[in-house]
Amino acid sequence: MSFLSAKRRHPAFKPLMLLVALLIVGGLYAGFAPAGKSSAEEALAPGDAAKGRELFLVGCASCHGMNGEGGSLKPDNAQPEQFAGPSLVGVGGAAVDFQVGTGRMPMANPGAQAPRKNVVYSQQQIRDLAAYVDSLGPGPQIPTEQQYAGVNPATDPEGVAKGGELFRTNCSACHNLTGQGGALPEGKYAPALTNVENKHIWEALRTGPQQMPVFSEKNLTDQDVNQIIGYLKSVDSQPNYGGFGLGGLGPVVEGLVAWVVGIGGLLLLVTWIASKGARVK
Amino acid sequence: MAKPAQVSTEVVQPHNAVKPNPPLKKLGPAAKWGDDRVGLGGIGNFLLRKIFPDHWSFMLGEIALYSFIILLVTGVFLTIWFKPSMGEIEYQGSYQLLKGLPMSEAFASTLNISFDIRGGLLVRQIHHWAAMTFVAAMMVHALRVFFTGAFRKPREINWLLGVGLLIMGTIEGFAGYSLPDDLLSGTGLRFADGLIRSIPLVGTWVEFFLFGGEFPGTLIVPRLYMVHILLLPGLILGLIAAHLALVFYHKHSQYPGPGRTETNVVGIPMFPTFAAKAGGLFFIVSGFLTLLGTFVQINPVWVVGPYNPAQVTAGSQPDWYMGPAEGAVRIMPNIESYIGGTTWSWNVMIPGLGFLGLLFVSLGVYPFIEKWLTGDDSEHHIVDRPRNAATRTAIGVAAMSVYAMFWLSGGNDILAIRFHVSLNQVTEVMRVMVFLAPILAFIITKRICLGLQRKDQERLLHGSETGTMMRTADGGYYEPHLPISHDEAWTLTQHKQYMPLDATAADDRNGLAKKDVVSRNRSRWSRWFYKDRVEIPTAEELIAARDHIEHEKHGELDDVHDPELTGKH
Numbered sequence: 136m137s138f139l140s141a142k143r144r145h146p147a148f149k150p151l152m153l154l155v156a157l158l159i160v161g162g163l164y165a166g167f168a169p170a171g172k173s174s175a176e177e178a179l180a181p182g183d184a185a186k187g188r189e190l191f192l193v194g195c196a197s198c199h200g201m202n203g204e205g206g207s208l209k210p211d212n213a214q215p216e217q218f219a220g221p222s223l224v225g226v227g228g229a230a231v232d233f234q235v236g237t238g239r240m241p242m243a244n245p246g247a248q249a250p251r252k253n254v255v256y257s258q259q260q261i262r263d264l265a266a267y268v269d270s271l272g273p274g275p276q277i278p279t280e281q282q283y284a285g286v287n288p289a290t291d292p293e294g295v296a297k298g299g300e301l302f303r304t305n306c307s308a309c310h311n312l313t314g315q316g317g318a319l320p321e322g323k324y325a326p327a328l329t330n331v332e333n334k335h336i337w338e339a340l341r342t343g344p345q346q347m348p349v350f351s352e353k354n355l356t357d358q359d360v361n362q363i364i365g366y367l368k369s370v371d372s373q374p375n376y377g378g379f380g381l382g383g384l385g386p387v388v389e390g391l392v393a394w395v396v397g398i399g400g401l402l403l404l405v406t407w408i409a410s411k412g413a414r415v416k
Numbered sequence: 417m418a419k420p421a422q423v424s425t426e427v428v429q430p431h432n433a434v435k436p437n438p439p440l441k442k443l444g445p446a447a448k449w450g451d452d453r454v455g456l457g458g459i460g461n462f463l464l465r466k467i468f469p470d471h472w473s474f475m476l477g478e479i480a481l482y483s484f485i486i487l488l489v490t491g492v493f494l495t496i497w498f499k500p501s502m503g504e505i506e507y508q509g510s511y512q513l514l515k516g517l518p519m520s521e522a523f524a525s526t527l528n529i530s531f532d533i534r535g536g537l538l539v540r541q542i543h544h545w546a547a548m549t550f551v552a553a554m555m556v557h558a559l560r561v562f563f564t565g566a567f568r569k570p571r572e573i574n575w576l577l578g579v580g581l582l583i584m585g586t587i588e589g590f591a592g593y594s595l596p597d598d599l600l601s602g603t604g605l606r607f608a609d610g611l612i613r614s615i616p617l618v619g620t621w622v623e624f625f626l627f628g629g630e631f632p633g634t635l636i637v638p639r640l641y642m643v644h645i646l647l648l649p650g651l652i653l654g655l656i657a658a659h660l661a662l663v664f665y666h667k668h669s670q671y672p673g674p675g676r677t678e679t680n681v682v683g684i685p686m687f688p689t690f691a692a693k694a695g696g697l698f699f700i701v702s703g704f705l706t707l708l709g710t711f712v713q714i715n716p717v718w719v720v721g722p723y724n725p726a727q728v729t730a731g732s733q734p735d736w737y738m739g740p741a742e743g744a745v746r747i748m749p750n751i752e753s754y755i756g757g758t759t760w761s762w763n764v765m766i767p768g769l770g771f772l773g774l775l776f777v778s779l780g781v782y783p784f785i786e787k788w789l790t791g792d793d794s795e796h797h798i799v800d801r802p803r804n805a806a807t808r809t810a811i812g813v814a815a816m817s818v819y820a821m822f823w824l825s826g827g828n829d830i831l832a833i834r835f836h837v838s839l840n841q842v843t844e845v846m847r848v849m850v851f852l853a854p855i856l857a858f859i860i861t862k863r864i865c866l867g868l869q870r871k872d873q874e875r876l877l878h879g880s881e882t883g884t885m886m887r888t889a890d891g892g893y894y895e896p897h898l899p900i901s902h903d904e905a906w907t908l909t910q911h912k913q914y915m916p917l918d919a920t921a922a923d924d925r926n927g928l929a930k931k932d933v934v935s936r937n938r939s940r941w942s943r944w945f946y947k948d949r950v951e952i953p954t955a956e957e958l959i960a961a962r963d964h965i966e967h968e969k970h971g972e973l974d975d976v977h978d979p980e981l982t983g984k985h
Binding site for chain 1: 470
């Protein structure tokens with residue numbers, strides 16, 4: 136300890152001590168904090184429409200109507216337009232699984248678009264809600280795993296390449312080159328596709344949530360969708376050849392770097408070189 | 417803001433002539449041989465003793481020059497592997513995510529450069545970063561020349577050569593951006609194709625002429641390749657040679673300061689100091705661009721994929737120097753008219769061709785407009801401090817602000833999604849800002865310039881602050897000032913203040929036409945250019961001020977000691 140007290144007036148002492156204190160507090164917190172629930176797949180019971188209806192009445196009916204008929208269909212209970220949710224008849228369980236499973240529903244507040252956020256319901260509750268919405272009218276079902284497994288780049292590289300071509304043809308107009316997302320009119324947007332579960336990609340294609348068009352089985356077969364998923368996962372996991380990737384946003388960011396880092400850095404170096412050596416009056 | 421005239425007091429003594437050391441001695445006969453035949457001695461004397469003023473802002477053009485040299489070197493490497501062909505092949509290279517896809521040979525060879533040629537990706541990235549820096553450095557250099565008024569007589573021709581270089585550099589960059597035939601470059605070409613087609617009446621014909629038929633055809637990449645590696649580099653090299661030759665001929669301009677006149681150049685000789693600095697800067701620029709190419713990814717064509725006219729991606733943007741033109745097209749209201757079976761696409765023609773045209777034409781004519789406003793026909797080798805040409809500086813900043821607004825508009829989708837705002841609102845705000853921003857920038861800049869002029873005047877009349885607070889016997893406080901050095905006073909007062917041109921009658925009393933007639937209109941514009949200024953104090957005022965400061969220093973405070981800050985009226 137005499138070492139510590141001897142160095143206590145060193146300029147780096149305070150910052151270092153702060154760092155040590157933070158490490159201790161953080162370490163203790165990590166040790167004692169309640170562990171988050173394991174996200175391992177629990178065995179899910181098939182959805183129960185009756186339970187789903189109960190959940191629906193609490194969490195969804197205020198916008199989507201008591202029977203999922205849509206908010207704007209209720210003349211007796213006139214709602215402000217932005218609270219009028221669409222009818223859920225025929226949207227199918229896949230739509231529920233996508234919207235609720237990515238946290239988009241229930242919406243926190245009306246806006247141009249429902250953003251992705253923390254999931255409120257448990258997987259079992261989502262199943263129940265899906266079963267209820269399925270009972271309102273036929274629509275796309277929650278897919279089985281082989282429908283969205285994605286082609287394996289190791290065994291089928293050409294399938295992944297074809298998925299890239301399909302992606303550029305069908306998706307990149309809104310979602311950008313490799314799915315970084317893009318702007319749409321009036322504050323709407325195509326979200327980034329990084330860290331999206333395979334299942335949700337399949338469901339989004341089939342149900343066309345929010346601004347997205349529906350890509351039915353006739354536009355893109357399940358095989359095509361698997362190739363697209365395989366491509367997106369491969370792009371996500373590939374290393375950034377050529378250095379820091381600048382967020383994959385293309386020439387705008389490159390131009391910014393050219394000016395700020397390139398010209399900015401060279402200006403600093405130029406002032407440095409000009410201040411060196413013999414100077415004239 | 418650089419401090420004006422920070423004048424060092426130490427004087428650098430010229431080196432004493434050093435006796436030539438033995439190795440150099442051996443070169444004697446060879447040098448004599450050359451001198452006898454081509455006058456090597458004279459040339460060497462002229463070149464090696466050539467004086468260059470020493471200031472960081474004079475090195476901006478050098479950055480552009482060295483970037484261009486790096487472009488040539490890296491470009492030669494790339495031509496060894498690049499195949500300028502739009503023939504379709506199936507990709508079988510080592511990048512998995514494109515395996516088996518049909519693509520042009522140009523794109524496939526770009527992928528090969530990136531993944532299968534040793535060092536290819538590094539050189540490609542250096543080449544691209546150098547291109548971005550080349551055009552940016554030219555622009556920064558042009559701004560330096562503009563704001564210091566270094567384009568004035570006798571350097572107008574060199575200014576025009578510089579504008580030519582900027583145009584060529586922009587087109588050269590665009591051609592290079594288009595060569596790899598990836599999805600972005602194809603989309604960029606489609607944009608250029610749209611610009612060409614928007615030319616009234618002949619647009620379609622020009623398009624068919626350039627592309628050899630319908631877009632995209634199979635000719636444009638080989639044609640652009642020729643333009644990119646032969647035609648434009650040749651023209652740029654020629655223009656650079658002329659540009660530098662004129663710099664030599666005019667001699668370099670210099671910042672004002674004691675000992676610097678319109679007839680001398682104060683600086684360091686080419687050899688050894690300037691040559692060492694310039695050579696060092698070349699290595700710094702190449703090292704810096706190599707670092708950028710090593711660590712920062714640029715134009716990852718493998719992610720972008722091969723060009724396919726059926727695909728356009730969100731976030732498709734040109735490289736930065738085409739950004740403002742892109743932005744102008746993006747925010748233009750959708751106006752189109754149909755006259756006698758022809759389509760007039762005002763929505764593309766006005767912003768696209770109009771913006772680029774306006775940018776380069778206004779750059780080109782500015783020196784002549786200013787000459788017309790000022791009627792100033794004298795030679796200028798001492799540059800202006802930007803504050804002393806308040807209106808010009810304000811015009812420059814206003815122009816920069818318009819450019820910036822169009823530039824931002826070119827990234828309206830990126831702005832919208834990154835800052836979570838509505839794309840429509842970004843567009844609408846920009847439609848207003850392209851007109852509002854220059855007005856605000858003009859007024860604000862001019863006020864700042866006049867404020868700085870006033871500050872100079874205050875330093876001349878009141879001296880500089882000492883930082884010492886004095887308390888008088890009756891409890892008042894004041895801060896004594898010290899007179900500024902004669903050198904600084906010279907720097908602050910050396911510039912000539914021009915008077916607005918007065919309108920003159922078109923003929924003399926005898927009805928004979930006069931030379932150098934100033935019209936009323938011209939007089940009005942001249943007054944607009946010159947009317948706002950802070951007068952330089954006269955010699956008497958300066959002497960009086962100096963005396964006053966001396967008195968003040970000795971505590972002999974007058975009751976009234978506040979000469980009018982804003983000068984005489």
